[in-house]
Amino acid sequence: MDLNRWERQLPLFKQGSSDQKRLLKAKITVIGAGGLGSAFLYYTAAAGIGSLQVIDYQTVEISNLNRQILYSHHDIGRKKVEAAALRLKALNPGIKIETIDDRLENAVSSIERFGPDVIVDCTDNLESRISLNRLCLQLKIPFVYAAIEGWRGLTGAVYPQQSSCFECIFGDKDSVKKVPPVIGVTPGFAGIIEATVAIKMLLDEKPLYNQILFFDLEAFSFKLLRTKRKSGCGACGG
């Protein structure tokens, strides 16, 4: 197998080319191909993740283009999953991309059939993250999540039955009801952190284990906070 495309990153991996081959065989399911998903998908496709399952039901709108860098002006009106697949294939023709033009609740059996090594939340709401957290706990698949608003955001990870889960931390929190302001760098930054976490997970590391990274790009503040399983958590049991 020709690994020239990845020659600059091979020295970063403990097992060099054999780790790259593991990434090429890996599967990731990504829910949401918006601001978070744009950054996540670009960087995981570039890094050589072999199979990406992309789930999104929306079409590209002009107001998406300040942050959803997978899309161009000529994609307006096109389904996001179609435009995303074309762009990612142009970047790296060797990867497999499965698209699902539907909502998460209608895609669960497709996720199970795909059999991802990691599931990644790139959605824009708390309720979807809670559903995904429960699905990942049920399927025992590691989960990466992120959330953003304005200049601020966070990224975390769930290792089923080992670490704190999403609901241990956010189970009693309120979702933001109004559409929050956002500039592209914020979901871009959070999506890149998610991609970093997922790549490391695929290489048997445990990034953000019982931790959440918070960032504020207005204040240039970055905080790594410790978390723990919540006793009696309604999702993981604590």
Add this chain to the structure above:
Amino acid sequence: MGAVPVEVKVIYRDKEWNLKNATTVKDVLKKLNINTQTVLITVEGELVTEDHQLKDGDVVTLIDVVSGG
């Protein structure tokens, strides 16, 4: 001999308060009239629940929940 009074520092957004007699995080939120559903609560760098017992000198940092994407 009575219990040692608990005084904690609270940081939220750009403001700081020194609060006396707040023995749990719930007391802090009540004194500042902040809804627990809208913030994440950290004490000395660890996320905690509102029932967390505070010690004298603790620094409580409140972070607004973000949920968009």
